[in-house]
Amino acid sequence: MQTLFQGIAKHHSVDVAIVRQYSAERDPLVDAPVILSFGLLYLFVAYIFTGRMLRRFPANDSTFWIMTLILAAGVSLVAVMVGGLASIVIENIRLNSAHLSYRMNRIPFRQYWAMLFVCGYVIIILLAWMRFRVRGKVKA
Numbered sequence: 001m002q003t004l005f006q007g008i009a010k011h012h013s014v015d016v017a018i019v020r021q022y023s024a025e026r027d028p029l030v031d032a033p034v035i036l037s038f039g040l041l042y043l044f045v046a047y048i049f050t051g052r053m054l055r056r057f058p059a060n061d062s063t064f065w066i067m068t069l070i071l072a073a074g075v076s077l078v079a080v081m082v083g084g085l086a087s088i089v090i091e092n093i094r095l096n097s098a099h100l101s102y103r104m105n106r107i108p109f110r111q112y113w114a115m116l117f118v119c120g121y122v123i124i125i126l127l128a129w130m131r132f133r134v135r136g137k138v139k140a
Helices: 002-012 016-023 028-056 062-095 101-106 113-139
Strands: none
Touching: 002 016, 028 062, 028 113, 062 101, 062 113
């Protein structure tokens, strides 16, 4: 990498430290829309799944909550995998190259996958709880 950084620095007449600094930075104008659009899509899918769970299982039964916990883990896991794949595809398009090499590890979905999984899990639980509460108030 040092040879690559030196070649880029020489070509652009800048210091090698600047090239190294820019190689570690991401463009938030690219990452933010990807993460936000995927977050909105995830909210929509989670809303649909929790509604199906409410129709399938009686809300006053513990089966509903057990299945919601299982569903939350499965949907969140799939969402993290699909989000990671989508962000890799967008990075390939952005760079116009299928060779990401070390840049692959800087993609936010790959760096923060555990946090995204936990957030997705919590979102489904909260949506199920909110829809459960609304359903109870409507029937009362």
